[in-house]
Amino acid sequence: MRASAAGGYSSPGAIYPNTAGFKGSAETGREAAEAINAKLGPLQSLVLRKLRERGPYGLTPEECAELAGLGRVSLQPRFSELKAKGLIADSGKRRVNSSSRKRAVVWVIRDLAPEQKGVEI
Template sequence: MDKYPYTPGHRGIETSIAAAIDINPKLGRLQRVSEAAIRDAGTQGLTADELAAKLGQDRCSIQPRTSELKRLGIIIDSGLRRSNWTGKSAIVWIIAPMLNSGESPSQ
């Protein structure tokens, strides 16, 4: 499992590759704490900005984790929107319903 979303993604640009290499050792932990925080939020969910604030992390470190968790089938777009720090509409993430029922995303 050496490909996205199991490893950090990058765009083939030197700085993007360097950032992916830098975050790689922390990836699993950040995914786990992100999942736990979104699970704790229940049906209210969290935006990427709210998630970063809740975890005390920089948004740039957390937002990609939401993309990875979505790709893994762990979280889904709730259909709700709340304003982000720029005032624009942001996705509110929730745990995938099948995970709330105890199923695995691979089932």
């Protein structure tokens, strides 16, 4: 296992965020990460495409999953990977998820993110 800067792990020979990561030492997380790796590129591209379509309005992971017709569990980790790659950023906005009624980060393509004084996004 290889520790990532994001606090998770990658399988041997794999480097997060170019491959799916996992947290903890349970083999189920590692197995799930390895299983999704074949679909990782297309899923990351899907998230980027949906974010570009929404422009500055952005998307929460739940909204993206609903638009794509996929489960949130498949797409939410892609947001962390794309953030780690520097391709997307927190818009500074929050919206309530319909499933939980809790506030969620609204993500945008990095070029559309607000500049934060003294902080690199």
